[in-house]
Amino acid sequence: MTLLGTLGVAVIGAGRMGADHVRRINDVISGARVAAVVDIDRARAEAASDGIEGCTAFTDPAAAMAAPDVDAVLIASPGPAHEAALLAAFERDLPVLCEKPLTPDPASALRVLAAEARLGHRRVQVGFMRRYDADYLKLKRLIDERAFGRTLILHNKHRNADTPPGFTDAMTIHDSAVHEIDVTRWLLDEEITAVRVLRPAASGEAPEGLNDPQLILFETATGRLVDTELFVNCGFGYQVTCEAVGERGAARIGDEQGVFTSAGGRWGTGIAPGFVERFEDAYDRQVQRWADATRRGEVEGPSCWDGYAAAAVCEAAVRAQATAGERVTVDLVERPALYR
Ligand code: ISE
Numbered sequence: 150m151t152l153l154g155t156l157g158v159a160v161i162g163a164g165r166m167g168a169d170h171v172r173r174i175n176d177v178i179s180g181a182r183v184a185a186v187v188d189i190d191r192a193r194a195e196a197a198s199d200g201i202e203g204c205t206a207f208t209d210p211a212a213a214m215a216a217p218d219v220d221a222v223l224i225a226s227p228g229p230a231h232e233a234a235l236l237a238a239f240e241r242d243l244p245v246l247c248e249k250p251l252t253p254d255p256a257s258a259l260r261v262l263a264a265e266a267r268l269g270h271r272r273v274q275v276g277f278m279r280r281y282d283a284d285y286l287k288l289k290r291l292i293d294e295r296a297f298g299r300t301l302i303l304h305n306k307h308r309n310a311d312t313p314p315g316f317t318d319a320m321t322i323h324d325s326a327v328h329e330i331d332v333t334r335w336l337l338d339e340e341i342t343a344v345r346v347l348r349p350a351a352s353g354e355a356p357e358g359l360n361d362p363q364l365i366l367f368e369t370a371t372g373r374l375v376d377t378e379l380f381v382n383c384g385f386g387y388q389v390t391c392e393a394v395g396e397r398g399a400a401r402i403g404d405e406q407g408v409f410t411s412a413g414g415r416w417g418t419g420i421a422p423g424f425v426e427r428f429e430d431a432y433d434r435q436v437q438r439w440a441d442a443t444r445r446g447e448v449e450g451p452s453c454w455d456g457y458a459a460a461a462v463c464e465a466a467v468r469a470q471a472t473a474g475e476r477v478t479v480d481l482v483e484r485p486a487l488y489r
Contacts, residue, residue: 153220153444157184159213161234162226163197164188166248169425170223170436171197177433181221181440185213188226211237221245221443223436228253228323232261239264239272244443246436248276249327251456255464258457259482265453266487274439274450277331277459279389281438282431284402285332288393291400292336298396300337305329305377306403308388310422312381318360321381322466326365329377330462331455332391333367337375341462343368343478346469355382365466368476386420387427454488457481 158181160171167188174183187207188194194206207213214222214237222238224231224247232252238245251273252258265272279285292300307325316324333341347364355361362380369375390403406427407418421427435450442449462479469477 153446156181156440156444157218157220158182158440159185159187159207159210159216159219159222160197161187161210161213161222161224162230162248163190163193164225164227165425167223167225168197169432170225171201173433173436174223174440175201178437178440180444181436184218184220185216187213210234211240214238214241214243219243221440224248232257235261235273236264239268242268242272244439244448245273246276246439247273247456249331249456250323250460250463251275251453252460253323255457255461258453258460262453262457262485262488266485269487271448271452271487273453273456274442274448275452275456276435277328277335277451277455278428278431278435279328279332280335280431280451281434282428285336285391285431288391288400288402289336292393292395293338295395297393297398297400300393300395301373302394303333303336303373303375304390304392304394305332305375306388306390307377307379307381308383308386309381309424310384310386312356312359314356316356316359316381318358318470319467321359321361321363321379322463322470325381326377326379326466327459327463328389329365329375329379330367330459330466331451333369333375334455334458335451336391336393337369337373339370339373340458340481341367341375341479342370343476344462344466344469345474345476346466346472347474352380352382354384360470363470367462387423388420389424389427452488454484 186198198204198206221244345366365377367375392401465477465479
């Protein structure tokens with residue numbers, strides 16, 4: 150096995166996640182360094198690259214990818230910009246870690262799939278970071294080992310304290326529920342075939358025009374059911390739980406985090422304020438595993454197929470949101486040989 154030297158990474162997008170990944174590559178993980186930061190806003194690219202030795206700020210992703218010290222690309226720009234960045238990376242056959250979503254809709258995801266197929270090998274790991282969370286990994290192992298028999302049902306909760314301005318109903322699917330879509334496909338190892346969205350009485354605390362909370366129900370290829378309470382303005386913090394119900398038992402993750410304290414007549418632990426804190430270790434592990442695999446010349450983790458399948462379920466779920474709880478089926482193309 151040959152191991153590449155330190156990986157020079159171009160980080161595309163210097164917003165919240167991009168800047169966090171720059172910090173992570175620079176301060177936390179090993180075997181990689183930030184060689185370039187790209188943002189359409191030059192000042193933001195410069196701010197993120199400031200103080201990092203040998204790191205250059207760019208406004209054009211293709212120019213950064215052409216730099217001689219760039220070996221790999223981490224895409225953390227907004228979803229609609231992903232397709233162009235992915236195709237530019239394929240032009241140079243560069244390894245990519247692409248934040249979710251792969252692309253915002255199935256048609257563009259299929260174009261990416263076709264372009265990667267033309268390369269003849271996988272190049273992309275999609276950033277579904279929950280697959281790297283220690284608790285989700287334990288749950289996955291229990292399900293795979295059939296510790297409680299066959300898993301029949303998943304119950305998920307996905308609560309955010311609040312949403313950024315301009316968050317829409319469709320974004321609750323594309324940005325938030327997309328994680329339960331990937332987790333369902335990964336944990337149960339099969340495709341989602343249909344989706345329903347139900348809306349209880351809307352919270353008066355949610356921003357005007359946002360239907361919050363929602364209940365989402367997935368059916369899978371072999372008839373298993375997955376429900377998700379999605380409540381993105383719950384007000385009290387960030388909570389993600391997942392319970393797998395099997396034939397002879399159940400297992401739940403996500404309830405307890407951190408240190409339990411007893412004081413002032415109360416006992417308990419804290420609630421993470423947001424997803425960056427809750428999934429910090431998962432993000433670290435995801436980027437480290439990507440860098441390690443890339444240096445070995447390998448690609449692992451969620452693929453472009455996973456990104457496409459998630460986009461197809463998102464599209465069906467957004468259609469389901471516009472109905473009174475109707476069942477909307479998910480249509481997938483045949484899985485190409487590269488992803489079997
Ligand atoms: C955000 O984009 C994420 O990816 C978080 O994991 C999710 O919990 C949040 O709802 C999204 O907005």
